Amino acid sequence: MENNTTCEASYTLVKEIDDSGVFSLVSKVVEINSNKQYAIKKYIDTYDMCPFAFELECFSLVCPYIVRGKDILEISTKTSETVGIILDLAKGTGKWLVNLPQISWEERRMLLTEAIIALHYLHKCNILHLDVKPDNFLIFQDNDSVYRMKLTDFSLSIQIPRNKKYVPFDRDRIPEAFTPPEFDKKEYNLKHDVWAFGLSLLYMSVSASSFKKKYNKVLHDHDISELIKELCEMNEDKTFVDLIEHILDKNPITRYSMDDVIKHKFTVEGLKSLNYKVAYPISSYEKALESSHNTTQKFHKWCETKGIEQDVLDLASIILSENNTLLEKMFIRKYDEKFKLMMKWAVVLSLSRELIENNVDTGNMISELFTNKRDVDYFSAIILELKLNFICAKYQLVYEGKEQGFLHLDW
Secondary structure: OOOOOEEEOOEEEEEEEEOOOOOEEEEEEEEOOOOOEEEEEEEOOOOOOOOOHHHHHHOOOOOOOEOOOOEEEEEEOOOOEEEEEEEEOOOEEHHHHHOOOOOOHHHHHHHHHHHHHHHHHHHHOOEEOOOOOHHHEEEEEOOOOOEEEEEOOOOOOEEOOOOOOOEEOOOOOOOHHHOOOOOOOOEEOHHHHHHHHHHHHHHHOOOHHHHHHHHOOOOOHHHHHHOHHHHHHHOOOHHHHHHHHHHOOOOOOOOOOHHHHHHOHHHHHHHHHHOOOOOOOOOOHHHHHHHHOOOOHHHHHHHHHHOOOHHHHHHHHHHHHHHHHHHHHOOOOOOOHHHHHHHHHHHHHHHHHHHHHOOOOOOOHHHHHOOOHHHHHHHHHHHHHHHHHHHHHHHHHHHOOOOOOOOOOOO
8 A cells, every 4th residue: 555545535545554464454544524543444355255244343342442443434446345444543552552661550550451341341242352462452542641442353253152151163263372271272262362361461561671671581472471470570569460360370160251350359449440330231132133033034934944054044134124224225226126135135144144153154145045056156246245335334324323233232
């Protein structure tokens, strides 16, 4: 990307901030009308190779210490179509914080408390982050020049199915340096996040310059698990060290959960200083599911003949029932009503599976709907475009606060 190019009619690109992401590129932009600076997270690959709906969903959470989307842009190039999500511009990451020697322990303590609030809230939504590391905690400065910390980057996150305590392993999601000792590539669970979080908190609790002065070596987050003893020794706050010892318990059964962390003395004292009362998300999923059964009976009957998984069917029913009017607006061309219905079903089923797995949809819903190969080839591109346009239109409304996300995580 070149500097000072227009990435969309409303924003001007200034410079790249981070090009190290596997799935995305983060750049600084300026909103033309207000001259205010923002960050834009642009997904690199085409949508069929890099689905991002679940991350957009996470960016709609209402926790004040989780980064929230501001705007969403459709970005077209000569070869592909993708989206960019507009976010508030941060001062830096958890790594930046470590290299900020002038910050006091009380200020740092407040930031760590905000990080605790964020991951606790995410876990109460039954979401595994799975990429917890200092780089994914952003530092902002409010109007009073007070630093604030927020959790970001949900490209590898996934929701634990209702009534279950884990997600089956599908692909490597946890960074190697933050992998818990018990991880066996069979499943993901909440305690895996907690281990990585403990390492991140410990890393962000110290000053890199003080660490180098004491131990005569550079502090890196990629070898953090080998520095636990040294970093604990650097902390004079024994309450914090006690919390870390419980979080980094090598036994996952006795290791703290985020419910335990939020009740620990360190967090309780931090909450008092922040004057923050712990909030809990209220999901309306079950109510939405019950309501959808009245309007999607024909859809349900068809899905039953195709053996669609129950969790995919349930979420697809909610999406179809609540967003049928918006889906209708996505059709620019005129189609036979039967074809329109089939394309809408393909979109909601594919989107449902993607949101549940946060992975490329391999369900081949188009093949299920269109038995003729020529129809499959012809409608695949149309349905993919329809799905992308639908996602963008939906999350534009969500970020404006006019609608709730697809998953009814909170409200």
